Amino acid sequence: MQNGLRKKIDSIDQLEADLPSILERIHTDPELAIAAAVNPLLFLDEIGYSLSAKVSAEIEERSRFSRRQIARRHKAIAKIDEITKERADLSSPEAIVEIFAKLGLDDVRPDLGQTGGRASGVLDFSEDFLAENRTRHPLFGALLELRRIEANSRLFASDAIYRKIRSRRLAIPGLRLKARLSQKPKSSHSGRSGDRDA
Secondary structure, three states, rough: OOOHHOOOEEOHHHHHOOOOHHHHHHHHOOOHHHHHHHHHHHHHOOOOOOOOOOHHHHHHHHHHHOHHHHHHHHHHHHHHHHHHHOOOOOOOHHHHHHHHOOOOOOOOOOEEEOOOEEEEEEEOHHHHHHOOOOOOHHHOOOOHHHHHHHHHOOOOOOEEEEEHHHHOOOOOOOOOOOOOOOOOOOOOOOOHHHOOOO
16 A cells, blocks of 8 residues: 555455555566465564454455365354354363353363373363263354364464565475456346356
């Protein structure tokens, strides 16, 4: 953006309208293409876009998951919402422990995760833990489905990794990028004569 101004984006349609200029910047600077590939949210922030939380979530979902995975993920989250009667932060182990307590599963305490052979101090709701407890309550099965979907998707680079890549302190050897743009399907009311009987 010019003169340090940030462009506020409140919808995917707004961002798609700017796609030609975004692609032009990527095309002229291969290092920006790498930045966009490792974390599109930080990339858009870097080039002057201020995204609403809704747009950020949608970009992350579209970037990380296939359409099939998105449908399965939404189904699992809806099941969790139905069971818990609330929308919880499913990325927070502490919030999940609170949900278990509200459901009368106070004795559910996952192991502390391991980092380099040492306890990390972070509660570990691993697939194994959820599978072992699956028969105790339907919430375990729904969380297990969500974990399995998320385990099969790539995560975005953290802010620290992104900054190292951008400052050339971290190289990604042999990285080859390939992208494909797709257009929205045209309306079935396009008025083509072959679509109607004469």
